[in-house]
Structure formats: structure tokens, C-alpha cells
Amino acid sequence: MGVKKTVVALLGVVGLLFGTAGTALAYEPVNVVHTEQVQAGPYALTVGFSTWPVKALQSLDFTFVPDGGIADKSGTLSLARPGGRRSVEPDPLVRHPRKLDVWGLDITALPDPGEWKFTFTVDGPDGSGTGELVLPVQEQPGPPMGLSWAVSTVPLFGLVALIVIAWRRTREDTSV
Secondary structure, eight states: OHHHHHHHHHHHHHHHHHHHHHHHTTSOOOOOOEEEEEEETTEEEEEEESSSSOBTTOOEEEEEEETTOSTTOEEEEEEEOTTSOBOSSOEEOOEETTEEEEEEEEEEOOOSOEEEEEEEEEEETTEEEEEEEEEEEBOOSSSOHHHHHHHHTHHHHHHHHHHHHHHHHHHHHHTO
8 A cells, every 4th residue: 555655646747847847948038029129239129129119017028139149248237217317336137037148127117107227248258338228118008007906905895894704694694
């Protein structure tokens, strides 16, 4: 009996292992639907977007591809919000997690509408260069965030009311 249980358990573990491996492979590669060109000193940089036009609070992927690839280059990215508020320090450009041959940002949302400024600094064999891209970001799609949250909490209040009514009825029945 013990051997059968062990074999069944091992088969279950192997089934779970291979059953969930397909889920990890299900992530689609980055689908770039729009590109913009930026000249950062001697380097031409192609900035790709997985959604266009860009809207506030909408998740998307950004890719940054210098001509000649990223193998012998490094760089930084600094973002400035609408109104000129800049991020404190530039962040290093890193490989996109689902498209390893380019730099990028994975599933990123810009929180405010307006003109965002992306400042790139690229260092490579031809020296260092800086370039900027001004990106127009449209208003958030859909209703305002406060209204969305208010509507989404209605079922919660209904559930709480149902639990309170059920609790009161069961307390009344036990006191008889």
C-alpha cells in the first residue's frame, strides 16, 4: 500500500510541475505597435510602445533599442512628470524581462496625463550622448477613479448587510 501512495504522490507532483510550466510559457512577447526615434549624441535610439496612444494609468511595455544593439552600451533613463517634476536620480537602463535583447520597462503605467519627458543618456564605444523624448499622455480611460471605487464597493456593502441580517436572525432563533 505504501508504494502505491508514493507513486501516486510522485505522479501528482510531476503532473503539477508540467501542468504549470505551460503557464509560464504563456506570456506573450512584447508586441510593439508604435515607435519614436530619439538621437542621444552619436546613438540613434528607437523607443517602442506596446499600446498607442498612451493613456494615464494604462499598463504598457516600453522598449529602448539603440542602433547596433545593447551589447557594448549602457545607459540611464530619467523621467519628468507633467509640470517638470523630475525623478530624483536617473535609473539604469536594464534588459526588458520578456525581450532580453533590448532595454525596457515591463508593465509600466504613467499616472498623470500631460507631457512626460524621457531623458536618455547612452554610453558606448562612440562616447556618451543624451537625448529627450516628449511623450503626450492622454486622460485615463473610463470613469474617474473615485467613481470606479465607489461602484465596486456596492457588492461589499451588500454582503456585509446580508451577513448582519443572517447573524441577527440566528441570534433571535437561539434565544427562544
